Amino acid sequence: MIAVLVIDMQNAYFEDPALKGRQEEIVAACNSLTSAASQAGAKVLLVGTVHERDKSTWSLNMLDDDQGFIFRGSEQAGFVPGLLTEDYPWLIKTRDSAFFGTDLAMRLRNWKVDTVILAGISAHNCIAQTAADAFAHNIKVVYAAEAIGTENADAAESVLRVFTREYRQSVLPLEGIRQLLGTVPSA
Numbered sequence: 590m591i592a593v594l595v596i597d598m599q600n601a602y603f604e605d606p607a608l609k610g611r612q613e614e615i616v617a618a619c620n621s622l623t624s625a626a627s628q629a630g631a632k633v634l635l636v637g638t639v640h641e642r643d644k645s646t647w648s649l650n651m652l653d654d655d656q657g658f659i660f661r662g663s664e665q666a667g668f669v670p671g672l673l674t675e676d677y678p679w680l681i682k683t684r685d686s687a688f689f690g691t692d693l694a695m696r697l698r699n700w701k702v703d704t705v706i707l708a709g710i711s712a713h714n715c716i717a718q719t720a721a722d723a724f725a726h727n728i729k730v731v732y733a734a735e736a737i738g739t740e741n742a743d744a745a746e747s748v749l750r751v752f753t754r755e756y757r758q759s760v761l762p763l764e765g766i767r768q769l770l771g772t773v774p775s776a
Contacts, residue, residue: 596709708736712745
């Protein structure tokens with residue numbers, strides 16, 4: 590079974606100019622991906638980061654800088670406009686990896702998932718940490734090329750190069766993912 594994880598497609602991350610300019614295309618690619626997954630009977634999970642104002646969920650760099658963000662109930666915490674969300678379950682996290690401190694592993698086990706397709710923000714942080722933890726759980730990973738954004742292209746390229754080689758994870762365009770899902774006949 591395959592599950593699509595759409596990670597951190599939230600307003601806060603698109604405040605960065607490098608991502609803001611790609612927002613519409615990444616949203617469209619994520620919507621295309623989740624629609625294809627739904628059509629194929631695959632699971633879709635929206636993953637978002639949310640923090641508390643009292644600092645109880647802050648990471649070390651947030652504590653060091655005494656600067657939090659993506660607070661529960663804030664506009665920053667909301668999903669970006671245009672992202673299809675109403676039919677999909679949500680998972681809230683407080684760290685880069687969607688596995689850390691969440692019930693993601695249990696959900697994937699309950700769904701009998703052996704492969705996750707990753708989409709969202711940011712390739713070198715939250716996507717990469719989730720991919721590394723998926724590998725640790727013996728779950729295959731596919732990166733949805735057009736549906737992933739980053740504000741640091743060099744770091745993203747380096748991480749993906751290591752993960753594709755060492756963890757045998759793959760990067761596929763949406764057309765290849767549709768074939769993987771079985772929603773488009775193979776040529």
